[in-house]
Amino acid sequence: MRGLALIVLVPLTLGLAGCRGEPAGGAGASLTIEEPADGDTVTGPVRLSLSAEGVEIGPPESGNMHFHVYVDGSDDYTVLPAMEGSVPVPDGEHTLRIILAHPNHEETGTSASVEVTVSGGGQSPPPAGGGYGY
Amino acid sequence: MYLTTAFLLVSGVAVIEEGVPGRLERLLGGHVTAARWHRWIGFALMGAAVLSIVLRPAAARRFLADSVRFRRNDLRWFARYPRFLLRPGRHTPAPHEGHFDPGQRVMNCVVMLSLAVLAVSGVILSFAHLVTPEAFAWSLRAHRLATWVLAAAVTGHVLVASGALPGYRGVWRAMHGDGRVPARLAGLLWPRWAREEATRTAERREP
Numbered sequence: 001m002r003g004l005a006l007i008v009l010v011p012l013t014l015g016l017a018g019c020r021g022e023p024a025g026g027a028g029a030s031l032t033i034e035e036p037a038d039g040d041t042v043t044g045p046v047r048l049s050l051s052a053e054g055v056e057i058g059p060p061e062s063g064n065m066h067f068h069v070y071v072d073g074s075d076d077y078t079v080l081p082a083m084e085g086s087v088p089v090p091d092g093e094h095t096l097r098i099i100l101a102h103p104n105h106e107e108t109g110t111s112a113s114v115e116v117t118v119s120g121g122g123q124s125p126p127p128a129g130g131g132y133g134y
Numbered sequence: 135m136y137l138t139t140a141f142l143l144v145s146g147v148a149v150i151e152e153g154v155p156g157r158l159e160r161l162l163g164g165h166v167t168a169a170r171w172h173r174w175i176g177f178a179l180m181g182a183a184v185l186s187i188v189l190r191p192a193a194a195r196r197f198l199a200d201s202v203r204f205r206r207n208d209l210r211w212f213a214r215y216p217r218f219l220l221r222p223g224r225h226t227p228a229p230h231e232g233h234f235d236p237g238q239r240v241m242n243c244v245v246m247l248s249l250a251v252l253a254v255s256g257v258i259l260s261f262a263h264l265v266t267p268e269a270f271a272w273s274l275r276a277h278r279l280a281t282w283v284l285a286a287a288v289t290g291h292v293l294v295a296s297g298a299l300p301g302y303r304g305v306w307r308a309m310h311g312d313g314r315v316p317a318r319l320a321g322l323l324w325p326r327w328a329r330e331e332a333t334r335t336a337e338r339r340e341p
Binding site: 056058061062063064075076102103104105106107 | 164165166169259260262263265266267268269270271274
């Protein structure tokens with residue numbers, strides 16, 4: 001039994017020792033959409049430029065935070081692992097909602113949205129997003 | 135148990151890979167839903183494992199003790215095993231003294247270790263907001279590696295336990311039927327246990 005307890009507890013202790021230093025967190029973070037501005041007319045795919053204070057942004061597999069980009073009320077999202085990136089959006093008027101997410105894709109309460117009109121070169125909505133992309 | 139681990143494997147592949155498993159994600163209600171179910175079922179399985187150890191500590195101790203004890207002549211078993219596997223009619227496995235044969239013991243250890251790694255890394259992954267990015271990243275690597283190791287071990291176990299291999303005809307019934315195994319097969323695969331059972335049977339028959 002001691003052996004079994006060691007098998008579980010030692011790696012758990014080592015793993016939780018990784019709690020030293022700053023966790024990925026997200027608490028107290030703020031998110032701003034630099035581009036596009038509300039009401040802009042843009043061509044697709046829409047180029048997003050974001051600003052996030054208090055968090056490190058990176059691919060999910062790095063353990064850093066990332067963004068989920070929703071188009072209108074869709075349940076599907078595009079993973080954006082950087083402060084800048086492009087998102088396929090069809091032509092027309094749309095609301096883009098960006099949510100800050102933990103590396104395990106659990107979403108935080110930090111979000112921002114922008115309304116844009118996409119004309120010329122817009123693409124179909126993204127396929128079901130998510131995944132760690134490894 | 136079978137359904138739970140199968141669901142965890144399927145949902146785990148769905149959330150950790152892209153491409154074809156993308157359709158798997160949609161089948162499970164999308165990435166976030168699939169990931170949540172994966173976590174809940176994972177925690178439930180961990181709870182069930184802890185409960186079984188708490189409720190039956192002697193059995194758990196015996197299982198562990200029988201699984202980690204290896205003897206020098208077990209090497210001979212491993213050396214002769216491939217020939218038995220390929221031509222069971224002409225070759226027999228080397229005798230062993232364990233409750234489990236040496237191959238089963240290795241599998242038990244691999245499965246226990248993999249499940250422990252999956253459990254620990256899974257807990258860390260579930261609480262991403264509490265750990266550093268490095269801890270999350272390493273846990274994800276460990277979780278992924280342990281998944282494939284466990285899948286390989288379980289596949290081998292299912293292959294042997296199915297009785298599909300010529301030398302193991304009859305074990306399916308032992309596992310999923312009435313628990314009986316032909317005496318000849320028992321003597322071949324688990325000689326010490328077969329001897330003990332024969333002794334017990336003889337003692338029961340004595341007036």
